[in-house]
Amino acid sequence: xxxxxxxxxxxxxxxxxxxxxxxxxxxxxxxxxxxxxxxxxxxxxxxxxxxxxxxxxxxxxxxxxxxxxxxxxxxxxxxxxxxxxxxxxxxxxxxxxxxxxxxxxxxxxxxxxxxxxxxxxxxxxxxxxxxxxxxxxxxxxxxxxxxxxxxxxxxxxxxxxxxxxxxxxxxxxxxxxxxxxxxxxxxxxxxxxxxxxxxxxxxxxxxxxxxxxxxxxxxxxxxxxxxxxxxxxxxxxxxxxxxxxxxxx
Amino acid sequence: xxxxxxxxxxxxxxxxxxxxxxxxxxxxxxxxxxxxxxxxxxxxxxxxxxxxxxxxxxxxxxxxxxxxxxxxxxxxxxxxxxxxxxxxxxxxxxxxxxxxxxxxxxxxxxxxxxxxxxxxxxxxxxxxxxxxxxxxxxxxxxxxxxxxxxxxxxxxxxxxxxxxxxxxxxxxxxxxxxxxxxxxxxxxxxxxxxxxxxxxxxxxxxxxxxxxxxxxxxxxxxxxxxxxxxxxxxxxxxxxxxxxxxxxx
DNA sequence: CAGTTTAATGCAAGTTTATGCGGTTTTTGC
DNA sequence: GCAAAAACCGCATAAACTTGCATTAAACTG
Numbered sequence: 001x002x003x004x005x006x007x008x009x010x011x012x013x014x015x016x017x018x019x020x021x022x023x024x025x026x027x028x029x030x031x032x033x034x035x036x037x038x039x040x041x042x043x044x045x046x047x048x049x050x051x052x053x054x055x056x057x058x059x060x061x062x063x064x065x066x067x068x069x070x071x072x073x074x075x076x077x078x079x080x081x082x083x084x085x086x087x088x089x090x091x092x093x094x095x096x097x098x099x100x101x102x103x104x105x106x107x108x109x110x111x112x113x114x115x116x117x118x119x120x121x122x123x124x125x126x127x128x129x130x131x132x133x134x135x136x137x138x139x140x141x142x143x144x145x146x147x148x149x150x151x152x153x154x155x156x157x158x159x160x161x162x163x164x165x166x167x168x169x170x171x172x173x174x175x176x177x178x179x180x181x182x183x184x185x186x187x188x189x190x191x192x193x194x195x196x197x198x199x200x201x202x203x204x205x206x207x208x209x210x211x212x213x214x215x216x217x218x219x220x221x222x223x224x225x226x227x228x229x230x231x232x233x234x235x236x237x238x239x240x241x242x243x244x245x246x247x248x249x
Numbered sequence: 250x251x252x253x254x255x256x257x258x259x260x261x262x263x264x265x266x267x268x269x270x271x272x273x274x275x276x277x278x279x280x281x282x283x284x285x286x287x288x289x290x291x292x293x294x295x296x297x298x299x300x301x302x303x304x305x306x307x308x309x310x311x312x313x314x315x316x317x318x319x320x321x322x323x324x325x326x327x328x329x330x331x332x333x334x335x336x337x338x339x340x341x342x343x344x345x346x347x348x349x350x351x352x353x354x355x356x357x358x359x360x361x362x363x364x365x366x367x368x369x370x371x372x373x374x375x376x377x378x379x380x381x382x383x384x385x386x387x388x389x390x391x392x393x394x395x396x397x398x399x400x401x402x403x404x405x406x407x408x409x410x411x412x413x414x415x416x417x418x419x420x421x422x423x424x425x426x427x428x429x430x431x432x433x434x435x436x437x438x439x440x441x442x443x444x445x446x447x448x449x450x451x452x453x454x455x456x457x458x459x460x461x462x463x464x465x466x467x468x469x470x471x472x473x474x475x476x477x478x479x480x481x482x483x484x485x486x487x488x489x490x491x492x493x494x495x496x497x498x
Numbered sequence: 499c500a501g502t503t504t505a506a507t508g509c510a511a512g513t514t515t516a517t518g519c520g521g522t523t524t525t526t527g528c
Numbered sequence: 529g530c531a532a533a534a535a536c537c538g539c540a541t542a543a544a545c546t547t548g549c550a551t552t553a554a555a556c557t558g
Contacts, residue, residue, distance in 0.1 A: 003516075004301055005268055008314045022534085032518050037535070053525060054534065112267070120387070122374055127394065129371070132267050132310040138369070140389020140407055150387045154407070156489045158389055170400065252506070271544080281508055284556065286545075302515060 001029060007039050008111075014049045014058045015107050016075070021055040076206045076230035077101045079110035083228045083249045084204055086169055090114045092165045093190050095194055096148040097187075100123050102205045109134070118162065119149035120190070144186055151186035156193045167198035169224075171205035173214040177241035181214040185204035188216045195223045202226040210237055221246065250278060256288050263298045270304040309394050325455045325479035326350045330357035332477045332498045333417055333453055336395050341414045344443055346375050346436075347398040348419035358383070365456045367411065369399035369439070377435045393435055400435035405442045416447035420454035422461040423476075425489035428469040430462050437465045444472045451475040459486060470495065 006029055013020050016200075022036045046053040050062040081104035088094060088109060096102050098121025106127030117128045128136045141155035169191060173181045180203065181188035182188045195201050195218075203224040210229060226247040231238060233248040242248050252467060255278055262269050271285045278285075291301040299311040301372045306314075320326065330353035337343060344352050347370025353375030366377045369388035390404035418440060422430045429452065431437045444450050444467075452473040459478060475496040480487060482497040491497050 002268055002270070002301060002303055002306070004306060004311070004314050008310075012316070033534080034519085034536095035517055038517085044321070058428070080419045120389070122371065122378070122387075125371060125392070126375075129394070129397075132313050133308060136392040138371075138387060138389045138392055140387040140404070143374070143385040143387055144379070148378070150389070155389070158403070282544080283509080284507060287507085 001031075003039070004029070006035075006183050007043055010036075010039055010056075011043065011048055012107075012111060014056055016078070018055040018061040019052075019055060023054070024240070025055075027043070072100070073206050073208070074100075074104075077104045079230040080204050080206065080228050081105040084202060085109050087166065087226075087249075088113060089200065092116070093162065093208050095159065095162070095164035095167040095198055096124060097121065097168070097170045097191060097194065098147060101170050101206070102168060103127055105132075105168060105204070115225060118159075118164065120147055120155055144184070147184055147187050149187065149190075151184075151190050157229055159190065159193045160197050162197060164194075164198045165200065167194050167201045168205050169194060170208060171203045171227075173212040173226075174203065174205055174207055174221065174241075176244060177220060178213045178217065180218040180223065182216050182218050183214045185216060188218050191218055195219050200225050202228060204228050207231050207237070220234055250280075252288070253477070255280070255284075256292060259285075259288055259305075260297055263305055263446050264310050267310040268304060268306045273304070276483055291450065306484075308488060311447060316367050318348045320353075322455050323349075323353075325437075326353045327357070328479040329453050329477050330354040333451060334358050336415065336451065336475075336498075337364055341365070342411065344408065344413035344447055345412070346370065346371060346394060346414040346417070346419050346440060346443065350455070351417060352376055354417060354453070355379075364432070367413065367452060369404055371397055390490045393433070396433055396436050398436065398439075400439050404439055408439065408442045411446060413443075413447045414449065416443050418443060418449045418450060418452050420458060420475075420476075422451045422458055422463040423452065423470065424462050425470060425492075427462045427466065429467040429472065431467050432463045434465060437467050438491070440467055444468050449474050451477060453477050456480050459463065 010025060022033055022040065026033050026036045040051050040056050043049050044056065047059065047099055048128055049056045050059055053098060058148060077100060080101055084105045085108040090113065092115045094115055095118045102121065104125050106124055108153050109131060113131060113135060114133040116135040118137045119125055119128065119141060123137060125138060128134050139150050139155050139158050141150040141152035144151045171180055172183065205227065207230055220242060221244050227236065228249045238248050259274060271282060271289065275282045275285045289300045289305050292298050293305065298305045299308055309319055326349060329350055333354045334357040339362065341364045344367045350368065351373050355373055358380060361382060362380060363382040365384040367386045367388060368374055368377065374385060374387060377383050388399050388404050388407050390399040390401035393400045420429055421432065450473050454476065456479055470490060470493050473495055474492055475498060477498045478487065487497050488498060
């Protein structure tokens with residue numbers, strides 16, 4: 001195993017789990033603790049992670065440089081991301097929205113995945129670009145400042161021009177009767193187009209957004225094919241959705 | 250086994266697995282490690298892969314694990330950025346390429362500037378987004394991994410659909426007779442479109458790129474209206490460009 | 499066609515890099 | 529404060545790299 005490869009793996013693990021134990025790493029990769037420590041030292045001097053006693057943590061997670069906004073309900077989103085990542089197979093055409101859950105998904109994607117991702121969210125695009133075998137296609141248009149995603153007619157027509165195998169959609173509010181809703185007109189328009197043009201739409205939602213409603217209606221629940229939450233698939237709170245024919249994960 | 254054949258095989262393996270061990274290769278092909286090393290050296294000087302201790306990695310993989318991204322000639326680029334920033338006025342429509350000089354420009358823009366910026370470079374877009382009053386428009390298409398900029402027909406048609414007041418173009422090579430040249434086909438196509446569609450094109454080039462030529466011709470010097478370098482405007486090395494009618498800064 | 503040139507490869511000696519090991523110091527949880 | 533875990537330090541070693549040179553085979557030349 002190459003040194004660079006090892007360091008890339010370490011970095012991936014750190015970004016995925018926020019923290020890692022060096023004891024853990026040296027077992028996984030069959031090298032001595034010294035080597036791991038040297039790797040961590042190198043990575044930390046380059047600012048890629050923060051070394052702590054017993055292992056390392058991601059820079060964003062570290063409180064010393066906590067200018068980055070910490071992700072809300074980060075653990076729940078990591079669980080969702082793991083489930084979602086397992087759906088992506090080599091060669092797929094994947095369309096995604098933006099949002100912190102999608103970013104976690106991007107980090108959770110398996111290292112060697114060969115697929116094409118289409119996205120209009122700058123932070124998500126950055127994460128996709130970290131994967132050497134992922135082809136990234138940027139959806140262009142006006143950048144919505146609060147959503148950090150491109151929105152507008154150009155983006156919508158670009159989305160409509162493709163037929164994605166899979167669409168991952170961050171859900172801001174979902175209710176069995178009222179369906180999916182959101183609070184930004186432009187984003188709703190874009191998501192509608194995404195639902196229209198994708199073979200399989202997967203909604204990603206943390207538990208606390210289940211059974212909530214927001215201002216702008218986006219689609220009935222039936223617009224989704226699969227719903228991923230941080231709850232177990234057979235949780236009673238999700239029953240209304242499986243009754244409506246959604247696959248739960 | 251022929252040399253070309255061997256190198257093609259190496260390249261294939263690298264692109265398939267993202268990395269290879271030279272020990273592995275010399276066993277598979279029954280040649281000495283020296284030969285493999287020489288092959289890797291040759292391939293890496295041609296930019297086909299990146300040589301590391303113990304083997305090699307694909308360029309895309311090495312980009313994701315790049316250790317120290319220190320900006321080359323950063324001071325010169327800051328000087329250029331300052332000069333360029335003074336050209337942007339409130340209300341302007343500005344089109345830019347990518348590159349480190351452009352990123353410095355983005356950082357050097359006055360705080361309260363109210364303008365619209367169009368760009369396909371992810372790192373540059375991030376910088377533009379830091380300015381609260383700048384409207385950002387993303388140029389969408391396939392993301393070129395080494396240039397970190399969107400390229401392709403969609404990007405070109407998007408560029409052609411607008412008439413920018415000002416275009417900032419990072420210059421990789423410029424020569425009074427041969428004009429502007431570059432080393433990436435897709436990027437050249439995009440820059441050509443930018444020159445066509447902009448009212449005023451400003452070239453940004455550090456001194457050492459003055460009077461150099463690269464593989465792909467982009468435009469005669471007359472395609473630019475202004476040339477900004479880190480040299481004083483009346484420097485004798487720039488005289489051939491002012492003779493050709495360029496405004497120097 | 500013989501002699502020369504050139505490219506490609508392997509070999510050997512010396513250097514650098516990466517890694518593991520033993521002993522000592524520091525940190526941490528109790 | 530104490531025991532255990534982890535970090536640090538120096539050193540040893542093996543693998544990989546560099547350089548220069550010899551050998552071979554192919555290509556070129558008069």
